[in-house]
Amino acid sequence: MNTPILAVGELLPLFQWCYGLLQDIGLKSPWMEIVVYTLLATGVFCLLALIALFLVWWERKIAGHLQQRYGPMRTGWHGWYQTVMDALKLLQKEDIQVAIRDKGIFFWAPVLCFTAAFLAYVVIPFGDGLIVADLNVGILYIMAVTTLTIISLLMAGWGSHNKYALLGGMRSAAQVVSYEVPMAVSVLVVVLFVGSLSMQDIVKSQAGWIWNWHIFQLPFGPIAFATYLVAGAAESNRTPFDIPEAEQELVAGYNVEYSGMKFAMFFLAEFINMFTVSAITTTLFLGGWNGPFLPSWFWFLLKTLIMVLLLMLFRWTYPRLRVDQLMKFAWKFLVPVTFANLVIAGWFKYAGWYW
Amino acid sequence: MQGLRTEEFQVNMGPHHPSTHGVCRMVLTMDGERVLKIEPVIGYLHRAIEKVCENRTYVQCLPLMDRFEYVTSMATNQVFSMAAEKLGGVEVPERAEYLRVIMVELNRIASHLLFYGVTAMDIGAYTPFLYGLRERELIIDLFEETCGQRLTYNYIRIGGVSKDILPGFEQRCRKALDTIEAKLVEYEGLLNENPIWLARTKGIGILPAETAIAYGASGPVLRASGVDYDVRRDDPYSIYHKLDWKVPTQKSGDCFDRYMQRLDEIRVSIKIIRQALDGLPEGEFKAKVSPKFKPAPGECYNRIESARGEMGCHLISNGGPKPLRVKLRGSSYNNLQVLPAFGANCMIADLVAIFATLDVILPEVDR
Amino acid sequence: MGVLKDIKNLILGLTITGPYLCRHAVTVQYPEEKRDDIPERSRGVVVLLSDKETGELNCTACELCMRTCPTGAIRIKSHRDENKRKVLDSFVVETALCCYCGMCEEACNFCAIKMATMYEFSTTDINDTVWDMKKLQKYGRNVPYEDTRKKKSAAAEKPAPKPDAGKPAEAKAEEAPKPVEGAKPEAPAASDEKKDETNKGDEQ
Numbered sequence: 044m045n046t047p048i049l050a051v052g053e054l055l056p057l058f059q060w061c062y063g064l065l066q067d068i069g070l071k072s073p074w075m076e077i078v079v080y081t082l083l084a085t086g087v088f089c090l091l092a093l094i095a096l097f098l099v100w101w102e103r104k105i106a107g108h109l110q111q112r113y114g115p116m117r118t119g120w121h122g123w124y125q126t127v128m129d130a131l132k133l134l135q136k137e138d139i140q141v142a143i144r145d146k147g148i149f150f151w152a153p154v155l156c157f158t159a160a161f162l163a164y165v166v167i168p169f170g171d172g173l174i175v176a177d178l179n180v181g182i183l184y185i186m187a188v189t190t191l192t193i194i195s196l197l198m199a200g201w202g203s204h205n206k207y208a209l210l211g212g213m214r215s216a217a218q219v220v221s222y223e224v225p226m227a228v229s230v231l232v233v234v235l236f237v238g239s240l241s242m243q244d245i246v247k248s249q250a251g252w253i254w255n256w257h258i259f260q261l262p263f264g265p266i267a268f269a270t271y272l273v274a275g276a277a278e279s280n281r282t283p284f285d286i287p288e289a290e291q292e293l294v295a296g297y298n299v300e301y302s303g304m305k306f307a308m309f310f311l312a313e314f315i316n317m318f319t320v321s322a323i324t325t326t327l328f329l330g331g332w333n334g335p336f337l338p339s340w341f342w343f344l345l346k347t348l349i350m351v352l353l354l355m356l357f358r359w360t361y362p363r364l365r366v367d368q369l370m371k372f373a374w375k376f377l378v379p380v381t382f383a384n385l386v387i388a389g390w391f392k393y394a395g396w397y398w
Numbered sequence: 399m400q401g402l403r404t405e406e407f408q409v410n411m412g413p414h415h416p417s418t419h420g421v422c423r424m425v426l427t428m429d430g431e432r433v434l435k436i437e438p439v440i441g442y443l444h445r446a447i448e449k450v451c452e453n454r455t456y457v458q459c460l461p462l463m464d465r466f467e468y469v470t471s472m473a474t475n476q477v478f479s480m481a482a483e484k485l486g487g488v489e490v491p492e493r494a495e496y497l498r499v500i501m502v503e504l505n506r507i508a509s510h511l512l513f514y515g516v517t518a519m520d521i522g523a524y525t526p527f528l529y530g531l532r533e534r535e536l537i538i539d540l541f542e543e544t545c546g547q548r549l550t551y552n553y554i555r556i557g558g559v560s561k562d563i564l565p566g567f568e569q570r571c572r573k574a575l576d577t578i579e580a581k582l583v584e585y586e587g588l589l590n591e592n593p594i595w596l597a598r599t600k601g602i603g604i605l606p607a608e609t610a611i612a613y614g615a616s617g618p619v620l621r622a623s624g625v626d627y628d629v630r631r632d633d634p635y636s637i638y639h640k641l642d643w644k645v646p647t648q649k650s651g652d653c654f655d656r657y658m659q660r661l662d663e664i665r666v667s668i669k670i671i672r673q674a675l676d677g678l679p680e681g682e683f684k685a686k687v688s689p690k691f692k693p694a695p696g697e698c699y700n701r702i703e704s705a706r707g708e709m710g711c712h713l714i715s716n717g718g719p720k721p722l723r724v725k726l727r728g729s730s731y732n733n734l735q736v737l738p739a740f741g742a743n744c745m746i747a748d749l750v751a752i753f754a755t756l757d758v759i760l761p762e763v764d765r
Numbered sequence: 766m767g768v769l770k771d772i773k774n775l776i777l778g779l780t781i782t783g784p785y786l787c788r789h790a791v792t793v794q795y796p797e798e799k800r801d802d803i804p805e806r807s808r809g810v811v812v813l814l815s816d817k818e819t820g821e822l823n824c825t826a827c828e829l830c831m832r833t834c835p836t837g838a839i840r841i842k843s844h845r846d847e848n849k850r851k852v853l854d855s856f857v858v859e860t861a862l863c864c865y866c867g868m869c870e871e872a873c874n875f876c877a878i879k880m881a882t883m884y885e886f887s888t889t890d891i892n893d894t895v896w897d898m899k900k901l902q903k904y905g906r907n908v909p910y911e912d913t914r915k916k917k918s919a920a921a922e923k924p925a926p927k928p929d930a931g932k933p934a935e936a937k938a939e940e941a942p943k944p945v946e947g948a949k950p951e952a953p954a955a956s957d958e959k960k961d962e963t964n965k966g967d968e969q
Contacts, residue, residue, distance in 0.1 A: 109785050110528035112792040207409075283522065283594055286747070360782045361775070362594050363522030365747040366431065458835040461866035525782055532791060539804075545867075546808035546880065552866045560871065561806065588781045593771040689833065689872070 083175050087164050091315060096126040098314045098351065105355045136303035142204060149202030152195045153301065153308035159191035160315040166242050167322050170332045170340035174243060181242035182234060185323065186227055189278065192316070193219050196297050199309070203300035212297035214286065214366055219278055221370055225377040226274035232267040232381075232388045233257055233327045246331030258328040263388040268328045270381050275320030276354055277373070279313055283361040284369055321350035404429055413442045419516065419753075420760025422734070431745050436738045443764040451724040456482050456556060456691045459724065464550035466726055467762040469512060472498075472505040473704035475554035478724075480635065481700035481713040482556045486693035493681040494558030495637045500571070500674045501541070501553060502702075503667040507578065508537045509705035510660040510667075513757045514585060517657060520754040521598050526588060533581050536574040540567065556691060558684030568675050575668050582664060590658075599653035603752035605740045606651065613739060614732040617707025619756060622659040623651030629703040641673045656755040690719050706730050706757055728762030796885075808867045808880040811839075811858050812905030813898065817912065822902055824877035826851040830869035838862035839869060858901060860886065861894040874914070881908045 065075050100115065100123060107114025115122025140149070166181040168174040178184055193216050200212015234240055236257065237248045249255045258268045277284040298309045325331060325346040334342030364372065406429050413421040421442035427435040447466050451459045463478045464471040476498055483490060490498075515530030538548045544563050545553040553560055589595045605615075607623045620627060628645040630638040646662035648655035695717040701710040707729025714723040733756050741752050793800060814823050826843035842854040869878050881904065888894060 105786070106524075108790065109782050110525050111532060111785055111788065111790050112528065113790050113794065116794060285522075356779055356783060359525050360588070360778050361523060361592065362518065362589075362598055364594055365598060365745060367745070368597050454835055457868070458833065461835050461864050461868070464866075542807055543804035544806070546804070546806040547865065547867075550864075550866075552868070560867075584781055588778050591774040592778050593774060 080175070084165070087175055088161060091161060091164060091318075094318060095311050095314050096130075098318060099126040099129070099311075101351075102314075102355055105352065106359050109356070109359050130307060133303055133307045138305065139300075139302045145202050145204070147202075148198045149204075149300075152198035152202055153305045153312075155198065156192055156195035156312045157308045157315075159188055159195060160312040160319070162188040162191070163319045167319070168242050168246055168326060168331055169343055170338065173332075173340055177241055177243045179239070179241045182230055182240050182245070182323075182327075185319075186223075186230065189316070189319065190223060192312070199297040199301070203297070205300055208297055208299050211299070215280065215297050218280070218284065218286075218366075218369060218373075221373040222274045222277040222284075222377075225270050225373065225381040226278065228378075228381040228385055229267040229271040229274065230323075230327065232263055232385055235385070235388050235392055236260065236263075242326055242331075246326055246333065249330040250333050253330070256328065256330040263384050263391065264328065266380065266384045267388075268324065270377055270384070271327070272320075272324055272350075272353070274373075274377060275324065276357060277369070279316035279320055281313075281317065281354060281358050283357065283363045285358075285363055286366050286369065317351060317354055318347065321347045321354065324350050406434060419758060420763075422758070422760055422763070426746075426749070428746070433744055433746060433749055434742060436741050436749070438734055438737060440734070440760070440763050443760045445761075445765070447765050448724050448726060451721060453720060455689070455719045456693075456721060457687075457689055459721065460555060461550070461552050464552055465761065466765060467704070467706075467709070467728060467730075467759055468549055469509045469759055470502075470505050470705045471550050471552075472501045472554060473702060473709055475552065476502055477700055477702045477704070477709050477711045477726075478713075479554050479556045480702065481698055481711040482691070482693060484698045484700060485696055485713060485715050486556070486687075486691060488557050488685055488687060490558055490685060491682040492637075492679050494683050494685070496674050496678045497559050497563065497683060498554055499636055499638070499641075500671050500678075501544075501551075501559070503671045503674070504537050504540065504571075506705045507664050507667050508534045510664050511537075511578075513660055513705075514657075517751075517754040517757075518589060520750050521595070523589065523595070526585060529581070529585065529588075533578050536577060540571055540574060543567070543570075555684065555687075557687040558682065560684065562683045568678075571671070571675060575671060578664070579668055582661060586661065596654065598747070598751055599657060599755070602653045602748045603741060603744065603755070604650060604652045605736065609739050610651070610736060613736040615707065615736045616729050616732065617703070617705070618656060618659045618663060619707065619733050619736070621645065622648040622655040624649055629701055629708050633701065635700075635702060637674070638670075640677075641670055643670050643673075653751050653755040656757075660757070692717060692719050701727070704729060706759065706762065707733060709762075726765055728765065730758045730760070730762040734758045734763055803882045805882070807882045807884075808865050809882045809884040810860060810880070810886055810904070811863060811869065811896075811901065812879055812881045812883075812908055813856065813901040814876055814879055814905045814908065814910055815902055820906075822853065822877065822898070823875050823914070824853055824856065825875050826853040827875070829872045829874070830878050833868045833872040834863075835866060835868065836862045836864050838864075853898070856898040856901065858896045859894060860896055861891065876910055876912055876914055879905070879908060879910055881905070 061079065062075065065078065103125065104114040104121065113121075115125040118125045118128050140146070163185045165175045166178050166184055168177075196212050196216045196219065200209045200215075203209070203212075233245060237245050239245065239248075249257060253259070256264075258264045298306055301309065322343075325343065329346045329350075330342075331346075332339035332343040334345075406427055409426045409428055411424040411426055413423045423439040423442065425437040425439060426433050427437075445465070447462055451462055454462065459478060460475055463474045466474045482488075511530040511534045515527035518524075518526035518530075541551060541553075542548050544567065545551045545561055605619065605623045607620075607625050610620050610623045611625060616627075616629075624647055626645060626647050629635075631645055643666055646659065646666060648659050648662075693715045695715055697712065697714040699710060699712045701708050703709075708727070709729055710727030712723075712725040712727070713721055716722045737753065737756065741749060744752065815821060816823055826841060828841050828843070831837075831839045831841050838859045840855075840857045840859075842856075843851045844854060846852050865880065867880050870880050883904065886894075
């Protein structure tokens, strides 16, 4: 049977059944692949929507308990459907458009942001065989796609026709662009070590015991992990790097003119980005879906949620950096450190020293 | 960057803003990210307290004094009562003086805990706000069981205090002080050595001592710039001269020093309260004062050290039951007017940090 | 090295906030749970107290509270009956004007007005914030208080209440000019004079 490159592992019987069904209907490739991939993408999209809902609720509960209070409690048991209620509320809000000169850019900015956030999940391995498409340029594809958010920030700032939103959007874009460099170089360290850009290959190279994980590959592993996490937090505009969207600052962020569902798009995109950063950290450094006894997707989710918890702890513990301190930190500290790390990793690889 | 034409523009940090503590409007002249000129515009919270006081008897003025500066309303009650006592020649019993000192110092700790929380929140750390308020609850519970209210106490009256403390107050107070002292270590660990906090507050907004003195700043703002001046020690009133305590000062007058100064003052206040509790005498808690209190004609100016600085009350009496003129000197008014002198040429984010560490309370500015 | 010290301090911050995830919250889920330790002196809404035996209002319309109130929230109307004694016609408290200072309670010599510990009286209709005598008395019925008035004899006024205020006032009514040391029924003439004295604004 002509199964595509994925579908090894747990979902194989399900896919074989699907293909059998479609062949009985009379579909031939390429239509068969188109239908299957569309269904897969829809499935991943729904899963991510649920994850985003869960993450928003979880953030509020974690924030509450860190501050010795409860967080949402009224909507369901411990407020579990609070996010649904928030989404319904935002849907009802008036879509305010004040003297916008460029309606097209204003409209498409949140769409682009949302799309760019979701596009990365095509190559994220949720488990053994649970990946939409195991491209052989997996991690490079993710780097490319997450950069699309920069365009959406600039579009949001420009289309709002508000000089403060423009300033905020440009600051945000400058921040994201600056932190792309250490992020990419940290990823390069892992790629150098593994020898392949494909996500499943990276996970499989960490199979076995726990010391196979890339984070334990001293000395470049932990440094690459730390720099990737910090750069990833800055990418998704989380405290301590959330100057562009902090309420206490005078210049409002890029999303100040958006109301209702458009604002919700930006908001959800931020949480999806946070989950992306955690998922990639897990895949690259913490062994991905490897783990004993329990199903692989369980290990993936567990590790990713621990990373998400760490990012939330950062947000609720640390004050925020000023914009120039942020840029100085990126260019004067992170970039040299990551490049030095890359050189060290290259030396280790060349000399053949492995742990 | 020659040939690059830049333009200054004016931005209004309006009365509705999450980080101007109260309704303070500031018109900023900015060049990009840098603030060139700051012009505070006040008056949004003017309630004509001084004028209203002219139509109330002395005893009826006291609840109004609570609202003059509601975060340290024990101190505002005290400044007015002491001014009236000076004019009327009322002798306050010893126990009342000790109780006044205990309450005012507890209120100072509560105010500084609130400052800690709000400043951390303005600079981006949201969690210390809740921690500061949690400890402040302990003090406010003590106040509620003594005088009945949690914010506007109306406790210190002309001639003493309005109610005696309840029997178990001393134990509860000591327990609260022990808890606060232990938690202070936790607060300092959370922020003092944090590199992000240091980057945001060290070296930012340095207020030179001469500027502070020239503009009449007082309180922790002045002491953080290195000037060793405290009304409680240098112009002593009540029983402060009987207790053993030292005035803390800092060296450089930047934001971090103003923040550390207030944490040091919490420790000094705890020491004062413990000594006052040890030496609390028995006796009357209030002198007998008629509700138709009519002091002799004259005027007097009385000042005390409140949590924000020197708070004063200039009272003019014409012999009648109502004061002729009450003029209140709020320390935040003078502290705010220093802001344009040393706050210019900073970035917007620094301006937020400077304003937060000045600890300006707008009701005191606008009255 | 500076970098290692910074990292150590950042991790120290996490170790301070992190353990709070495992601790109980200190907040109370209002309105399902309420604080049960509201102090007795807590100044909530103004109520009128009634005699514990007869159920009539203790208020004698001396208007001291009205004169003491800084905001003018209390409005009293009274008239003198044939015995030249004041009779209370109406007693209105505007709770929207009340600033909860507690000075009316301190001014009263007859245990007639008190700030109860109740506080939940928000309403959407501003007319509900004006409380008349009936409402004030209704909410005051369940408020415990120490009866520290001078005990009058049965002849002219209410029957002498039982000596339930034997202890001197220490928790409240410190400004009562003559604290009661046990029940002492007095002659009506003497009590009339004392009442006139208190009318003229006594020591507070």
